[in-house]
Amino acid sequence: MVRLRSWPAIRLLLDSCLGFRKTFDSFEAAQACASGYIQAGHEHPDELDYHLSVSNTLRESDYPVLFHLTPLAGTVHRVFDLGGNIGNLFYSYEKQLSFPADLAWLIYDLPAQIALGQRIAAERGRSCLDFVQNLAAGQGSDVFISSGSLHYFAQPLDELLGSLGTLPTHVFVNRTPCSNGDDLITVQDNGTYLAPCKLHSRSKLLGGMETLGYRLIAQWPVHELKLWVPTHPDLSPACYSGFYFRRD
DSSP states (O other): OTTGGGSHHHHHHHHHHHTTSSOBSSHHHHHHHHHTTOSOOTTSHHHHHHHHHTTTOOOTTHHHHHHHHTTTGGGOOEEEEETOTTTHHHHHHTTTOOOOTTOEEEEEOOHHHHHHHHHHHHHHTOTTEEEESOGGGGTTOSEEEEESOGGGOSSOHHHHHHTTSSOOSEEEEEEEOEESSSOEEEEEEOSSOEEEEEEEEHHHHHHHHHHTTOEEEEEEEETTOOOOOTTOTTTSOSSEEEEEEEOO
């Protein structure tokens, strides 16, 4: 496949047969292709229903995060949750961790997720949850978490963190597919809706974090998820990944 995709005529034939299951030069191109099949993306009702259904559920890949968060929880006053949807990660973790009474858990997401998240937080009486649409709101956070969301952002992790202003001490990235080589942009098939996504280069991700002064404390495989790009089997990961970085 590596040899075949290097031949322009063969690559053109492959791309025409694969439809949206190919690679793209940009998120915009991937979105345009996805919209030709299904208009809805992350705002699809099925997406919202899914995250609501798992809002009280821990998955295998949550346990490495909890392992490293448990001894920190008492000193964490501000969390920035990138792509945190309706707050499902908070609802899953609050029963396992002892946060301070003044905890502020900020969730950055799309308007549809924010509206539903605010309603659910009000119903459940969770005043510590705040929903924002500005990355700069994460400034001064103790912990930055991106769980199942980094691959939906075109910007690399170090650039996203740089936009926060003051860098957080602890960074958790979980449930994200990483390319074994260069960055790859494709379209993820979520059944009833499609979403452009980027397999961030593992080496670039680690290098960018090191440049910002972060040290990789732990990494783990996320066996419950996999994203395979047909034209790039050599770069497609066997499973998703998780990371914990700390800036001393």
